[in-house]
Amino acid sequence: MNNYFVSAIGTDSGKTLVSAIICQALGADYWKPVQCGFPRDLETVQGLVQDPRCNFYKEQYLLKTPASPHAAAKIDDVQLSVANFRLPATKNDLVIEGAGGLLVPLNDEENIVDLIGHFEAAVVLVSDLYLGSINHTLMSVEVLKSRNLKVKGIIFNGPENKESQTIILKRSGFTNLFYIPQESQINADVVARYANELKAKWEI
Ligand SMILES: Nc1ncnc2c1ncn2[C@@H]1O[C@H](COP(=O)(O)OP(=O)(O)OP(=O)(O)O)[C@@H](O)[C@H]1O
């Protein structure tokens, strides 16, 4: 059983889409430990994955405000602490989706990135290809490397930019797992199509 932690270079980068594709590709389970605001990513993934092998676990913290977890927790009078997060019990591979990027705070001291070691997960980093994303991706790479975290690879998402992809891969040394182009709509068929492609690339 492997735990994969899907993080990204920011919010709205495509983590939920990528999580659904990985779940469908591997027949893995899905869990978002902390959700801030609605709709719940859990429900989005449930609507996108069509694979009876996949189980979907409830968030450990479902916070009502669409904000950074540390701020959303304050509003709901909840204390987030890495030590209190508990993985769902499963014998299956598990895809864990973060919130926002790696240095998003959970509280005054701890960040999303601190959950990765706690869960003993390998990171899948989603890099969406907007202008400015090279800087944001390479900063995320530094954060991962400085903590010696295990990285499965990068998934690029959105309008193609070969120069950005090439320099990010060269500087990071990370594996290029997959590229998802900008789609006119996201639905279960799109996810199934990319899951089939990803399956072939995952174990290389
Ligand atoms: N390749 C793509 N083509 C078309 N739409 C996309 C693509 N990637 C992501 N989107 C859309 O962009 C929006 C943001 O993506 P997504 O919800 O996966 O981001 P996220 O990183 O999970 O955000 P959060 O930090 O809130 O969890 C969604 O509406 C999603 O369907």
Ligand SMILES: C[C@H](N)[C@H](N)CCCCCC(=O)O
């Ligand atoms: C509410 C949003 N969709 C995400 N789940 C949380 C994003 C936190 C971003 C914090 C930040 O980097 O400023």
Ligand SMILES: [Mg+2]
């Ligand atoms: Mg999401």
